[in-house]
Amino acid sequence: MSGIHVSTTINGDPVEFVCQPGETLLDVLRDRLRLTGSKDGCGTGDCGACSVTVDGRLVCSCLVLGAEAEGREVTTIEGLADGENLHPLQSKFIEHAALQCGICTPGFLVAAKALLDRNSNPTEEEIRFALAGNLCRCTGYDKIVRAVSAAATEVRKQEGRKQRRSF
């Protein structure tokens, strides 16, 4: 079987890879690019552990083909922090102890980031619905919801600061 050559952008960096037609984006990220932050919890779109964004849209990378990344911008958990500076979601996950074993955490962070990008002032109910595609077996979600809510407040503060600076 001949491979498919794909040019794409991952976490802001141009990346090229060759993959098989049937290979998922998750397999490409984990096995070819060694970006193992995205996890394989089911392979069927049910657990959200593999969440990434493609052109800003939240997807289960286990349900996207690697070849579909051609010409797109893919963001994974590895691209969430800005160098050493954690994203507010990451800091709040630590402060609120929103993780235990950590296997679901990359998926939750990516999904929560996608929520805050659309709605930086979500209600608790909106957070719970937005994260209902992600399974966590450890935390019971309570602390995750609190962390996302606290991160939203932080993000709004930062946006406010940015806006004030630009006046």
Added chain:
Amino acid sequence: MNDRNTDTGIGAAVLRKEDRRFITGFGRYTDDINEVGQCHAVFLRSPYARADIGEIDVSAPLEMDGVIAILTGRDMAADGLGDLPCGWSVKSKDGSDMISAPHPPLASERVNYVGEPYGVVLAETRQAARDAAEAVATDFGELEAVVVLKTATSSEAIHEAVPQNRCYLWELGDEQATDAAFQNAAHVVTLELTNNRIIPNAIEPRAALATHNPASDEITLYTTSQNPHLARLILSAFVGLSPEHKLRLIAPDVGGGFGSKIFVYPEETTVAWAARRIARPVKWAADRSESFLTDAHGRDHLSRVELALDADGQFLGLRVRTTANLGAYLSLFAASVPTYLYGTLLAGQYRTPAIHVEVEGVYTNTVPVDAVRGAGRPEATYVVERIVEVAARQLGIDPVELRRRNMIQPDQFPYQTPVALVYDTGNYQASLDRALDAIDYGGFPARRAASEAAGKKRGLGFACYIEACGLAPSQLAISLGAGVGLYESGEVRVNPTGSVTVFTGSHSHGQGHETTFAQIVSDRLGVPFDDVEVVHGDTGRVEFGLGTYGSRSVAVGGSALVVAADKVIAKGKLIAAHMLKADPAAIDFESGEFSVRDSNQSLSFGEVAFAAYVPADYPEDLEPGLSEKAFYDPENFTFPAGTHIAEVEIDPQTGVTEVVAFVAVDDFGEVINPMIVEGQVHGGIAQGIGQALLEHGVYDDQGQLITGSYMDYCMPRADDLPDFDVDTTITPCTHNPLGVKGCGEAGAIGSPAAVMNAITDALGTEEITMPATSEKVWRICRGD
């Protein structure tokens, strides 16, 4: 506790050391690790619940691209690998031993559950291995399967050696005294209960990566284990895979266990064996269907419960008859879960003077059933707390009042129950009172009325649970049937610069030991929290360990570290005495400083550590180095207990049950890190609510698992659960140096009974089994 450590010492809500790697995507789980030259394993699995294995034709798949080898159970048997053992033995009431059916890692003659592995394909890629596995042609002679628990003992025998499919008929308690109690009773309350089968579903599927080094003949196995040392011991001593010193197990970051990663499974065993056979690193990661089909399931009990009461509502006797599904083979802890971890807890928080329980452990053609979070104790709590609630309803006594009348009083400890255990301490009334305040019990009638006015039904349910944790006092465990003592080991190694590396035989797969154990050691030694590193999960670095389950890590593993740290201090005093030319008896240690009493002479911890490793003028009787280890054997179990209260609202139009409030007040003894403890309770409650409302592992009558995916097995999601209101009361454990009891399972133990008591309260009927799905509830509301 010293000044410097108030932010990070025992009792402080220290943020977790381990989290930075997880939130940035740099956790290192088994499936994230790759070896040069690795190939991939895909298992040949039985499509039938019971069948004879005939000819296995591998000629076509062996020719396929990328296929390296196909090995079967027959190859494994020819290599002389032994069976997977059960670590606990149970005696039947007639004195005979339980009957253990042989459990080869790969089946060679007969398969006994759907998904049972009988071979493995090894190929360059996972896809090639999958394709080849599908091309293997196996002749199966299908046999009638035994699937239904209720009729299993009257069905054909699954294993030749096991007549009536009965592994044991075990009893505990005084049958005569219990019969007498029932004869004198003013009231007898009876209940039939089903404890539904659940599937553990850690979000990280099991995985293994094995490498054989031909030069040293050492096998290194990365694996998703809660107890790598125990797994190594079994693989070496029982399965005969490889001598222990030629086998290294590493359980790196592990993505949740909940019991399911305690056991030694066929797949991990096979991967290690195959790596040596084909002289290539071999990797396997379960897909989710494999997790559903082959991770040991939990619970699955049928019980008949009778409670005898006098005219005042005092409990006189409890009689329990349980049939427990063990699955097709006895998994590692399977025999103990429905017996020692269940029957011994049937006194609950009460003074019931006579208890008799009989448990029939039964084989069926389903995947093995073993410990899942709580393991036996949720089942016991379900039995006790459901019957107590029903008794209150039938006698017209307030359920809180009935419990209070029967609770063990704070001044009655130590308390000998009629079912073998001695509770060391507790104050059940204190957690009950706190929980009643938190839920606003007095306001419930008004809330119920408001719900009714809105066309809804509201109910409140209690569970006053107790559990036995801190597995286990070795003498007691062995007298109960454990194969080995259950110590835990710890080592506190002070480095020459004064930083500390801690080695523990406990294993963290979400519990946060890297933080909690660092708090314990830093607090004890007075060294900064950041200078303490915790190492676990590697048989090549940690001497020994029995791992993490049964809420034992802090109570047993943490206690071992305290003992080791105290030995470090004792040795440090000798060193300091030598350096300061003082009498060792005159050396005090506090806040990380060794000082000569009544003088201004002192040495810092770092100065002593440095001198310990590079001494110039040591006396002969002092050995250089500052590293100490300890094995800790608890004197008794610990007994966490508490009250959980669930408040539910049901919409009769849709049958949807909303848990509107959940209060948990637990007594875990002393708490090392309240933030981590709170998280443990949350997670347990979520699993318990999942069991009560959503989760159910179902086999059809052919033995096919029909809940084998997330579309069919309903996991609790963020929009299914409420915020949790959790709090603790404290009676310190009397027999370990930290006063801790353990917190990992309580949430899952109390919550199913609390939720079901609330639902039956709302519906006004006891005729509903877990999970109380919206369909069941809706049918009841319609009067179907």
